Amino acid sequence: MKTKNNCIIGQSGGPTTAINASLSGIIEEVLSSNLYHTIYGMVNGIEGLLQGKYLDLSSLFDTKEKRDKLTTTPSMFLGSCRFKLPTCEDSESIYTSLFDFFEENHITTVFYIGGNDSMDTVLKLSSYAKAHDKSVNIIGIPKTIDNDLPITDHTPGFGSAAKFIATALLEVSHDAYIYNIPSVTIVEIMGRNAGWLTAASALARTSYSPAPDLIYLPEVPFNTDRFIEDVKRLRKIRKNIIIAVSEGIKDTNGHYISACSPVIDAFGHKQLCGASKTLENLLKPVLDCKTRSIELNVLQRSASHLSSATDLSEAVLIGKKAAAFGAAGETAKMVGYKRVSNTPYTIDIILADVAQIANHEKKVPLHYISEHHNDITPEFIAYLRPLIQGEPQLVYENGVPVYCDIAHLHKKGYFHL
Amino acid sequence: MKTKNNCIIGQSGGPTTAINASLSGIIEEVLSSNLYHTIYGMVNGIEGLLQGKYLDLSSLFDTKEKRDKLTTTPSMFLGSCRFKLPTCEDSESIYTSLFDFFEENHITTVFYIGGNDSMDTVLKLSSYAKAHDKSVNIIGIPKTIDNDLPITDHTPGFGSAAKFIATALLEVSHDAYIYNIPSVTIVEIMGRNAGWLTAASALARTSYSPAPDLIYLPEVPFNTDRFIEDVKRLRKIRKNIIIAVSEGIKDTNGHYISACSPVIDAFGHKQLCGASKTLENLLKPVLDCKTRSIELNVLQRSASHLSSATDLSEAVLIGKKAAAFGAAGETAKMVGYKRVSNTPYTIDIILADVAQIANHEKKVPLHYISEHHNDITPEFIAYLRPLIQGEPQLVYENGVPVYCDIAHLHKKGYFHL
Numbered sequence: 165m166k167t168k169n170n171c172i173i174g175q176s177g178g179p180t181t182a183i184n185a186s187l188s189g190i191i192e193e194v195l196s197s198n199l200y201h202t203i204y205g206m207v208n209g210i211e212g213l214l215q216g217k218y219l220d221l222s223s224l225f226d227t228k229e230k231r232d233k234l235t236t237t238p239s240m241f242l243g244s245c246r247f248k249l250p251t252c253e254d255s256e257s258i259y260t261s262l263f264d265f266f267e268e269n270h271i272t273t274v275f276y277i278g279g280n281d282s283m284d285t286v287l288k289l290s291s292y293a294k295a296h297d298k299s300v301n302i303i304g305i306p307k308t309i310d311n312d313l314p315i316t317d318h319t320p321g322f323g324s325a326a327k328f329i330a331t332a333l334l335e336v337s338h339d340a341y342i343y344n345i346p347s348v349t350i351v352e353i354m355g356r357n358a359g360w361l362t363a364a365s366a367l368a369r370t371s372y373s374p375a376p377d378l379i380y381l382p383e384v385p386f387n388t389d390r391f392i393e394d395v396k397r398l399r400k401i402r403k404n405i406i407i408a409v410s411e412g413i414k415d416t417n418g419h420y421i422s423a424c425s426p427v428i429d430a431f432g433h434k435q436l437c438g439a440s441k442t443l444e445n446l447l448k449p450v451l452d453c454k455t456r457s458i459e460l461n462v463l464q465r466s467a468s469h470l471s472s473a474t475d476l477s478e479a480v481l482i483g484k485k486a487a488a489f490g491a492a493g494e495t496a497k498m499v500g501y502k503r504v505s506n507t508p509y510t511i512d513i514i515l516a517d518v519a520q521i522a523n524h525e526k527k528v529p530l531h532y533i534s535e536h537h538n539d540i541t542p543e544f545i546a547y548l549r550p551l552i553q554g555e556p557q558l559v560y561e562n563g564v565p566v567y568c569d570i571a572h573l574h575k576k577g578y579f580h581l
Numbered sequence: 582m583k584t585k586n587n588c589i590i591g592q593s594g595g596p597t598t599a600i601n602a603s604l605s606g607i608i609e610e611v612l613s614s615n616l617y618h619t620i621y622g623m624v625n626g627i628e629g630l631l632q633g634k635y636l637d638l639s640s641l642f643d644t645k646e647k648r649d650k651l652t653t654t655p656s657m658f659l660g661s662c663r664f665k666l667p668t669c670e671d672s673e674s675i676y677t678s679l680f681d682f683f684e685e686n687h688i689t690t691v692f693y694i695g696g697n698d699s700m701d702t703v704l705k706l707s708s709y710a711k712a713h714d715k716s717v718n719i720i721g722i723p724k725t726i727d728n729d730l731p732i733t734d735h736t737p738g739f740g741s742a743a744k745f746i747a748t749a750l751l752e753v754s755h756d757a758y759i760y761n762i763p764s765v766t767i768v769e770i771m772g773r774n775a776g777w778l779t780a781a782s783a784l785a786r787t788s789y790s791p792a793p794d795l796i797y798l799p800e801v802p803f804n805t806d807r808f809i810e811d812v813k814r815l816r817k818i819r820k821n822i823i824i825a826v827s828e829g830i831k832d833t834n835g836h837y838i839s840a841c842s843p844v845i846d847a848f849g850h851k852q853l854c855g856a857s858k859t860l861e862n863l864l865k866p867v868l869d870c871k872t873r874s875i876e877l878n879v880l881q882r883s884a885s886h887l888s889s890a891t892d893l894s895e896a897v898l899i900g901k902k903a904a905a906f907g908a909a910g911e912t913a914k915m916v917g918y919k920r921v922s923n924t925p926y927t928i929d930i931i932l933a934d935v936a937q938i939a940n941h942e943k944k945v946p947l948h949y950i951s952e953h954h955n956d957i958t959p960e961f962i963a964y965l966r967p968l969i970q971g972e973p974q975l976v977y978e979n980g981v982p983v984y985c986d987i988a989h990l991h992k993k994g995y996f997h998l
Contacts, residue, residue: 179756208761239755246760331886331981338656339596339883341987343663344625367979372986461875466756469748470886472980552980562784563889563969564748569789570758 169272171199171490173221174206174213175240175307176247176278176285180321181468182479183307184568186277187242188235189483190305191225199491204271207573209245209278210285213265214258235476236556237567238468249285252292259292266300273301273490277483279308279319283498283522290496290518303490304498304518305482309465311360314526315516316500320482321465323475323551326364328467329353330552332460333368333408337375340404346453348395348405351376352440354464356412359383359528361464363540364548365408375406382412383528384537386421391443392450394538399451411439469565473554478511485513509550586689588616588907590638591623591630592724593695593702594663596656597738598885599896600724601985603694604659605652606900607722608642616908621688624990626662626695627702630682631675652893653973654984655885666702669709676709683717690718690907694900696725696736700915700939707913707935720907721915721935722899726882728777731943732933733917737899738882740892740968743781745884746770747969749877750785750825754792757821763870765812765822768793769857771881773829776800776945778881780957781965782825792823799829800945801954803838808860809867811955816868828856886982890971895928902930926967 173190175183187205194200207217225231234241252259266274276286286304293300306313309325333351340349353362359381368375378394380386398405413421422439437445440457447455478501486499497515504510532544559566590607592600604622611617624634636659642648651658669676683691693703703721710717723730726742750768757766770779776798785792795811797803815822830838839856854862857874864872895918903916914932921927949961976983 244759335883372988466752571789
């Protein structure tokens with residue numbers, strides 16, 4: 165039974181390669197179960213919607229082929245924003261403007277796909293709806309490469325970033341091993357406050373390669389003296405040392421290591437190097453070998469050519485379940501994963517109170533970090549491993565992957581509010 | 582008919598993802614046609630051989646499955662060296678030592694896979710053999726991501742690096758397009774003297790994305806004023822600008838742009854930023870938008886998870902042909918590609934006098950660079966496009982690609998000389 169109610173979906177925060185998989189899952193479920201009449205999409209999240217930017221997704225993705233292409237497209241198809249929704253006390257007009265729009269367009273459910281800050285938006289909108297008796301359900305769908313949301317076992321987007329990082333580390337180790345000269349390679353990985361992604365570098369280890377030999381997460385203080393000792397000790401037994409380090413490592417006072425030795429540019433401006441470059445500069449005077457640093461950079465979050473099939477299929481599934489929950493009247497909730505078993509790896513989709521998630525950050529628990537704070541534990545590897553399994557079949561054209569037209573965001577024509 | 586002659590193969594120079602494909606091709610042809618009795622491999626090239634490091638490849642890769650795994654393994658399986666062979670006048674003992682070894686081990690052909698410097702080794706060894714009446718044939722097999730060898734239409738390894746660069750550029754553009762704020766992204770690509778790889782970024786362009794909007798090669802002088810003008814002009818018509826720049830861009834005096842604005846570290850040492858970071862620092866004070874720089878780094882040459890199937894199959898073929906030429910008595914030659922046609926794309930394998938190649942560098946011809954020196958021509962794209970076609974089927978285990986054990990290089994047991 166097709167209702168006359170409509171829904172709207174927004175995407176927010178930083179890119180992942182799985183965020184469109186959840187978008188695709190919502191659309192799939194809505195279309196196949198006739199949950200809503202029209203599926204709208206906010207362009208550039210809640211901020212774009214406030215500027216009147218939205219579009220009709222139902223017609224854009226009306227075939228499985230189109231949705232499959234969307235599933236494997238990196239970065240937000242709908243565009244993103246980094247917008248902290250003010251409280252209702254600070255700006256009620258924003259809320260009345262949004263809910264007037266929802267009412268005029270028969271929108272009874274808002275799906276918002278994002279991380280911590282986006283769940284804050286879900287919390288605020290749903291609280292407003294409850295307080296003002298608006299019949300609009302607000303459902304959050306998690307998404308972040310950082311894996312730092314509480315309650316959910318892991319986040320969509322994390323497994324794909326982890327797979328890229330593990331593969332890149334393995335390939336970097338092949339690059340390092342070939343010369344008959346000793347070397348130290350420091351690979352810098354994203355995650356300013358949480359070390360989940362840096363830990364995933366351990367999945368690069370094979371029967372022939374122990375790289376990364378050392379892993380440093382931001383959850384424990386980084387001691388530069390102990391770091392130099394770690395490297396010097398290893399240099400005695402290994403020719404090539406590969407080190408994985410989080411961009412967010414901090415000293416015992418909580419200051420970023422990368423802030424400890426700024427460089428001065430030609431204009432006299434102070435500039436921060438990355439953490440890996442800082443460590444490279446630290447090692448060079450005390451080591452007798454080649455030292456280099458590598459930042460994996462934005463490919464960690466946008467390399468859809470190497471997503472995890474497990475991650476993408478779970479992200480589609482969580483989108484589908486979110487659509488069903490929204491249509492069933494749930495609100496102020498975030499969908500999440502519960503790990504049922506590791507062998508075989510199985511998950512359930514759960515619903516959590518979004519107030520428990522918004523603005524909370526889940527760091528790597530200390531029992532997952534090795535005693536000497538320079539590696540992770542086997543239990544942590546067992547947690548991580550299932551998340552990077554499987555390779556999605558991508559379509560290539562002219563030698564590069566076929567993705568959805570994301571440049572549409574720059575075109576006119578989405579100003580209807 | 583199995584002969585009692587043996588051959589030896591060495592790999593040298595910088596990593597590519599196709600250099601093991603040529604190794605695999607040589608082994609395949611030798612085994613299937615019984616060209617030699619034993620195939621030896623130098624460990625760490627000619628330098629390692631001089632230290633007595635070599636191994637038996639015939640038994641290591643005696644099945645198609647093992648050779649297929651070798652074909653898709655990044656970086657030199659045999660290890661590499663950066664060793665300039667002295668002239669015979671400077672050090673005859675090196676030559677007598679090598680040719681004594683060849684004679685003792687019934688080695689009648691040496692295959693050397695590498696770039697410019699490696700072809701210098703091929704030239705010197707073959708000249709020595711001729712001058713001293715040694716019946717050892719020396720055959721060079723090209724390999725370099727830089728594509729800077731003359732005579733051959735392109736080099737094994739280039740197409741795979743080009744495919745990774747094009748895909749990464751497309752994914753970086755998806756990463757840039759999602760925000761509703763203007764941005765400039767500068768992507769730095771390898772190639773200090775030749776711009777072939779930087780030009781390959783143009784293959785990222787799709788029907789919806791013109792990125793990279795600007796391309797700067799090292800073949801023409803880089804003018805910072807004109808660069809700022811280029812960016813400012815584009816900023817008026819495009820929200821997000823993606824720029825591809827060679828690490829080797831130089832000013833009109835031939836000085837590297839990256840050397841123009843060194844930074845001073847905490848120890849007072851002068852350090853060079855990369856070209857992209859230098860341009861970022863240049864743009865920041867004069868632009869009103871977010872500016873970032875990204876180095877694609879060593880994944881350009883080692884990302885076997887995204888090789889070009891065309892590149893790998895051609896690299897296997899050139900290895901096979903090299904084996905046949907070596908067994909047929911050719912010497913002082915490098916095998917190469919001749920492009921027969923673009924539609925359909927077909928190549929022939931040719932033999933070239935290695936003296937024409939050693940120490941010569943092939944730069945991008947000026948007619949391939951656009952009039953304003955900030956892009957490449959359609960003819961250049963037509964040249965590049967066929968080289969990145971096709972995706973090899975990789976085997977994955979535990980979520981990462983299965984490659985050959987390259988860490989064997991660090992083990993003992995290869996000292997037989």
